[in-house]
Amino acid sequence: MSQTFPDSNKKLTQKLMAYLPVLLAAVLWCILTFKEYYYLKKVEDLSIFLFDKLLILESFKIPGGFLGLAGSFLTQFLHLPWLGALIWVMLLLLTYYLTITVFRIPENLRPLAIIPVALLVIGNMSLGYGVFIMREQDHFFAPLLGYLAALIPISATGRINGLWGKILFLSVWIISGFILLGTFAFTGALAAACAILVREGLIRRERITLFALTAVMIAVVPLVIYPLYTSYRMADSWILGLPSISEDVWTRPMRTPLQLALLYQILMALASDKLSVQKLSAFKNLVIQVSIYIISIASVWAFWFKDENFHTELAMSEAVDRYDWNGTLEIFRKAAGSHTDSDAKAYASRTKEISGASSSQEISDIVDKYSGRFFEPTRTMVLYRDLALLKLNRALDEAFTYKDGGRLQKSRKQIPMAFQSGKQFYMQYGLVNMAYRWCLEDIIEHNWSFSTLKYLTLHCNIMQESDFAYKYINKLEKTIFYRKWARQQMSISHDSTLMATSEPYKSILPYMCFENRMSNDNVKTEAFIINHFLDKEPPHPSAEYDRAALLFAMRIQDIPRFWERLLYYVDSNDFKTLPHAVQEAALLYSTLENKKTNLPYDKSVIENYERFDSFVKNNPVRNIKESAYPYSQKFGSTFYYFYYFTRNLQTY
């Protein structure tokens, strides 16, 4: 049965389909700008572009370096996510329209051009934690630019008359393109050769000549050019320009969408002559078109990295970099608060399922099954939160009123905290040489970035090494968005009084009261920081230092350490009453140890502890994970809850 549309509907449908890409681009821009704001900021923060001749020349050390340079140039605009996203989305739209034009896609099959766009979006937005370990930080724009550049030979050879003219162009393209664009030059040349083959009606000898010459050029040019370079392996000659990541486990998923997009070019070139308008009914046409859109959009949505903890970490990281401690807390609070209902639902479902369970093993399995459905922060989130609380001098009152935990990264491989946020924590806790160390590791493993330049500048200023600081400030002055910050740092580098009153220095310096010691964190940032604070009391501790040390003693649930650090805390801090969480810990520990203390507990603390004690007696815990939720509803903001229900957390 054939279905037909009335003409008016047909026109409307055609119009809709014509404007749909623009509409989708607008939606994508909105999602990027508002939902992926912090991801875009992080991509920019981990990238580098300087108006520096030396850096520009360095980029030509490797074939494809120009593409990276262009990608880095555009990536800097992600500093203003709306602007960077706009540029990216506009380039995606250009990709869509150029794909249609270059491959001469007929009107009824235009949605096919959304496929490479979708693949390019997937390539970027599926990256997740991989963003922290990319080798080249041009990855947001460079693949897209590479795809667009690869269309050039397909289009150009269509305009050149005569086979030998086309072959000559392809030869020049392969040589110059390889130097500038890397492997994209080859895929473009291959696709162009395919398009010539299909479109020009060549005789067999011409076909063989065309393909043989293209293949030989692609095979030989990298070999001939290789001796001119000393910065890559010969075996990598045919993959230069593709994004690379310092962990093999990430490389394939990162590259696959892009490789598919490039394969698409070749396939479309081969199919370009066959993509004539089929005589399909308008309805069938619409179904096909809509189906392509739906599949593409669904694929993008499916691969888009939407993990909430990841996004919360990014937002908290950005707030920490702005020294916005209240903002950092607010982000955490919001993330935890948004799960209140889902946690309750998960608990209800779990309770229902447990009621039908017949053995403790079965219950345990159900509890494990549901554990992922409850909100649990990552250690990075917890550390950001504790840092903010310490900076606000609220940690010992509030640190245990928030949800705790140690959810693993939703990631192909766990990215060490040292690479993700090590320099931030080390710097903020005054371990400035450790921050320096991780900046160096980051540069060598993952290239320079605005972020490392900023932290190196902070390090140099704190160590009062103005000549050294100038090295980094000089680089940041060659940027669009960090020039002002660099100039501020320049003033600070020569003025220790200004430093003592400026953020972040004024809140870092008080932690730097410890004596130097030599140590290695073995890529375990949290453990290192905790051990640092609990290792040895400095000769002249600051109040801030002792507050942090006491908090970490409470975090590791080490009772003797707690009492020891409490004494130091009392010595160096002025207070009317002991902070709330400290009272709770002291009351719990003295009870556990059957130890009499003459600490002045608040009445509310004693009453709350009695309520907790009585609740425990009436609601025995058979499985910590199972009982955590109901207990958290009543005592989730107490140190008791933390002590009993947040145990054996791994540090990273």
Added chain:
Amino acid sequence: MRTPSVILLAVTFAACSGVPGTFDKSNLKPSLFPDYTDVTAPSNIAPLNFIIQEEGDRFITVLENGRKSITVTGKQVRIKDRQWKGLKKDGKIDVSVYKKTGSQWTAMQPFSITLEDDIDPFISYRQIMPSVDSYQDLSIIQRSLESFRSKVVYSNSMVQDLGNGQCINCHHYRNYSTDNMQFHVRQYLGGTVMVIDGNLRKVNLKTDSTISAGVYPAWHPTHDYIAYSTNMTYQSVHTVDPNRIEVVDLESDLILYNIKDNAVSVIENDPDRFECFPAWSPDGRMLYYVSARYETPFDDDRMDRIFADCRSIKYNLYCKPFDPDTRTWGKSVLLFDAASAGKSVTLPRVSPDGRWLIFALGEYGVFHIWHRDSDLWMMDLADGSIRPLDEINSPEVESYHSWSSNGKWIIFSTRREDGAYTRLYLSHLEADGHFSKPFALPQKKPGFNRNYMYSFNIPEFMKEPVHITPRKFASFIEAAPASPVRYEPKLQK
């Protein structure tokens, strides 16, 4: 603090075009980067380009040698190679810098560049980003001293991939000639890469009887031996000290590699001593090295104890007689008891005439590139006297150093420019045993050292460039397994 300038009457320069007709005269020399004021440079050195670090609106620099004069305008003084050659001919270049502030020209105190004694035409160094554990981008670079041309000898990027990192270090030449040279590649495809009379060889110098493969090399000047230290080296980070990073040896000994027999034998392996940095006398009959006494059990906590005690580990300077024909050793002799003076010696290097021995002296330890107190000192081997090379040293690190083949020049690594990036400086040995004012290795763009984000370490002079191409090194390293060496029992006189 600047002293006030003395205003003098107008002076007319007839000889130099572009020079202001009237100007004040300052009694200060211009501040330059790099500082080339009143330096003695090799007569075959590349142009000493510099930046004038003075406040002003316009600048004119006049370089002249009595017969020839060139004028450069602007803050950046870059001299063309042809002009530089003409200027150098008479052995002295007088340099006058004029600056204009508002409408007033000022002539800074003139200075001169003296040109003496040729230097070896090439050096090589390792280009490395300051780092702790990671090493993604390391290269050995050879640089012409007569021009600004530099080339990669070998880069680890040519072999390693993302999952297989490779460290490269300790390039070294026999008697400044590149037909016999070596460097180590570590981890991925590791081994010691040697060029023996132009032929490549890759060996694994580790044996069951030695603690590691060879590390710091010293090629015997007359016979086919290379002395090496063997080291178990670890790094740690100072949590707050300005030195930032500490490198220590958990164990170290000295070995001798016999190239012909492909065999190693022990030179020194006292378990309670760290022996390191061998260096031959020019006749090859004496081996200089450093050694520190440290007694602690070889258990799991050894590393922690060594790091904790590292400030008390002090190296002394020793020498040990050697008969190259019989390959027998005499008894070690203490040359300089640095430990008793609370200091620590590293990197002894003897001048080609055998008269002088320069070493780096710091407060403790052996890896002085991370010790800001490290300075260069020199011992007169004729009478055993030592002195700090105050004319060379700076408040920052001075560390690795090499003598030119004619013994007239040294090149040394220093972090004097910013405290962090290692840069190469040259200095001339005067007849009285003192060095001339040190100056930075000239660069085409004089601001290069400030902008460049790599350090340069292990500077070594070469009489000729390395003839083997980087690609050949890379192919060889990829293809050739590291052949094992034989262990020979220690020979003692």
